[in-house]
Amino acid sequence: MDIKTVPPAGGDGQDCLRGLALAALAATAWRDKLAGVRAITDAAALDCGRTFTPPPGLPGRPPLPELVAPSQVPQRSMATQEGRAALLHALAHIEFNAVNLALDIMWRFAGMPEAFYRDWLRVAREEAHHFDLLRRRLEALGHAYGDFPAHNGLWEMAERTQDDLLARLALVPRTLEARGLDASPMIRNKLAGAADKESAAIVDIILADEIGHVAIGNFWYKRLCGQAGKDPVACYAELARRHGAPRLRGPFNLEARRAAGFDDAELAALQEG
Template sequence: MELRQRALQVLCIADPQLKALQARELQGSAASFSIASDRPAEPREPIPGRPSRPELIHPSQVARRSPFKAEGLAALLHAIAHIEFNAINLALDAVWRFDGMPDAYYLDWIRVAGEEALHFTLLREHLATLGHAYGDFAAHDNLWSMCEKTKDDVVARMALVPRTLEARGLDATPQIQDKLRRVKTPEADRAVDILDIILRDEIGHVAVGNHWYRWLCEREGLDPVAHYDVVARRYDAPKLYPPFNEAARKQAGFSEEELRALSSSPGAGAPG
């Protein structure tokens, strides 16, 4: 079988545990697959494969609970697990959907899918120690909604999913870890350790997005900074609020010009 066809098959798996397992297996065997120049035919079943739970609601309706209580810690970990589950789908979608990219692009996003699957698995297993499973809490669908919006525009996809929505995790993770350290329980400490792994890998994932966004801009004769503003308006990207994790963003390949533009954006002066 060909790599992009296999990525689509894994994307269509609804069972979260099986999807994560097969995404990690695909990461390990990716080099043995051929890579087709044309995308596979879209299947009849829904894309992406997702379980019937969690219930998906508007972000403003998602309950916020204190991690200083057991139920609140579980809810927080569930919210992060939901992001990681969606991130598996986002990476697999980037592989099967977009034609005309170098082989390295497809292999990069297969690696990202496998690492996101590891993150989801670590969180799912930790949730189980707290007496909960993925699907026990309601969640929102913002990540996949942007994926849908940009399905016909690979430049916008690279600009707005890894470099915008996923890069927000670089800013938020240290703040979450600080709060969890104040909880001072073994369960919270384990969550901090998992988030260390996630933050390390997510810097690399955002770097993949930065690399391919710039590669595409160069191919199409676009200025990366100016064109970002164009696609952010076109696809109604969320405004980004400080504080920004500039050290992590620099590691992920954001330029000084991009960081200055971020700090001077309309959202940067508003409370987060």
């Protein structure tokens, strides 16, 4: 991947952590995107106040998988290898989107403390690792990323919140990605019940890391709420209404959500619906 082809305003960005994130986000092939994430080293200069001019067509993505409405993604039986591959493909697509989301928040929102961007760099690296684990497992099952249709719900919410960091934090890591904390135990048990121990072990790795990712979203959301004098629970409800966030339904993984930084008031509001 030639990251020079995605020049941010004010320079080519090759020495800038956030410019490198934008370059990786623009990469279309998954191999190039993972290479772009690896290229963002801890030694890269970090200008927290720099603004960038993005290229058209973000995020970069391969021509496959075909993107369809969520209702058009077929359900398949876990009793078949094809069905397990379809489930792993759906998880891989979520992780691919999660890589893009972490890269996007790094370049898009200027003026945050250095720790903010380094937190999301850690997330991008771990999401890339998750995607690669799932991609390799798909390959072992005779499939590749792109073989099954997928939906684009995660990125659609990123587009709705592209001008509002508080909304982005509230509705992507704390809402859509936190749903993975609730779903992972059931998915893991389905795979284990189908005697697919290798795939179940990958889901265990992802859940452990995702608790940390949601915790990062919680930390920065609550910090911004505190700076603005907003109550986190009331602010969340207002942002969810404004941006059309999906209504969350149980069962909820309360243990994982607590570990990710949701407090009792937030969990009570979640359960009240």
